[in-house]
Amino acid sequence: MNKVKEYLRKGRHRVRRTLNRILPGARVNKIKNLSQLRARLQWIQVPAEVGSVKGQLWPEEQRALYALGAMAESPMLEIGAWLGLSATCLAKGILASGVSKEFITCELNPTPANYRRLPDGQIAFYYPPESEITMGACSPEVYENEIKPVVEHPEGVAGQLRANLKRVNVDSVVQIVTGDFKTALPVRKFRFIFTDTMHEPSEIRRNAPNLLKLVEDGTILACHDTTPENREELGNYFQFSESIQIKTLFIGVIKLRKDGEKGP
Numbered sequence: 001m002n003k004v005k006e007y008l009r010k011g012r013h014r015v016r017r018t019l020n021r022i023l024p025g026a027r028v029n030k031i032k033n034l035s036q037l038r039a040r041l042q043w044i045q046v047p048a049e050v051g052s053v054k055g056q057l058w059p060e061e062q063r064a065l066y067a068l069g070a071m072a073e074s075p076m077l078e079i080g081a082w083l084g085l086s087a088t089c090l091a092k093g094i095l096a097s098g099v100s101k102e103f104i105t106c107e108l109n110p111t112p113a114n115y116r117r118l119p120d121g122q123i124a125f126y127y128p129p130e131s132e133i134t135m136g137a138c139s140p141e142v143y144e145n146e147i148k149p150v151v152e153h154p155e156g157v158a159g160q161l162r163a164n165l166k167r168v169n170v171d172s173v174v175q176i177v178t179g180d181f182k183t184a185l186p187v188r189k190f191r192f193i194f195t196d197t198m199h200e201p202s203e204i205r206r207n208a209p210n211l212l213k214l215v216e217d218g219t220i221l222a223c224h225d226t227t228p229e230n231r232e233e234l235g236n237y238f239q240f241s242e243s244i245q246i247k248t249l250f251i252g253v254i255k256l257r258k259d260g261e262k263g264p
């Protein structure tokens with residue numbers, strides 16, 4: 001009798017393992033909080049289609065965003081989609097959860113007019129194009145190889161984003177809004193925000209006050225390219241009840257100050 005039970009147990013285990021391999025969503029559905037996300041990260045498999053979207057996210061970051069798409073509550077917001085890699089990971093996670101969620105991605109949609117060469121040869125970004133305030137700069141090589149082909153593409157950044165999301169079958173899950181999130185979105189609260197617009201302390205100082213208006217207690221805030229210096233700057237605006245860091249991806253649960261409390 002014990003042998004039969006053992007045989008059935010092993011059989012169930014084999015079936016579960018096979019299902020997890022062919023249905024990657026099976027695992028992300030079970031992740032309910034950030035510590036589970038960190039503990040199970042290595043077992044998460046993003047759907048193969050994700051690999052066909054260009055972008056710069058570590059595999060671990062892609063897995064984390066996929067799990068966050070499944071775990072996060074609606075409404076969800078992404079700021080900074082570019083060609084849609086992170087949006088695809090999040091949207092695939094939403095589909096894996098089997099739950100219908102509102103998911104908006106907001107993208108500046110820059111054109112070549114937003115870029116100007118500085119006297120030192122660096123290529124600086126301005127928004128709007130007539131602005132005199134630099135939003136960041138990169139080397140001529142990075143501009144030529146990574147940015148120019150995208151912004152000069154006849155379909156523009158937003159057109160390529162839309163086409164990519166359609167090609168990987170997540171266009172029905174993602175709503176694209178073009179413009180600066182500070183003005184393009186109505187002020188409302190989100191339960192999840194992933195932002196790829198907090199790359200350095202000055203950018204955090206520029207964006208955080210507006211981001212604060214979109215969060216509430218318990219909102220999950222995920223920021224890409226978070227260095228220890230950026231984490232410190234974030235702390236001047238946000239408090240977190242728990243947080244994890246996966247490669248350069250910081251993920252925290254917002255804890256709002258109670259009336260009368262001091263500090264950030």
Ligand SMILES: C[S@@+](CC[C@H](N)C(=O)[O-])C[C@H]1O[C@@H](n2cnc3c(N)ncnc32)[C@H](O)[C@@H]1O
Pocket residue numbers: 054055056057079080081082083084085086087106107108109110179180181182196197
């Ligand atoms: C590093 S890229 C995003 C990469 C993308 N998340 C991916 O997975 O490949 C940053 C993007 O943020 C956009 N962006 C920067 N500031 C923004 C703002 N204030 N509102 C909306 N989008 C913004 C830029 O146009 C750019 O496409």
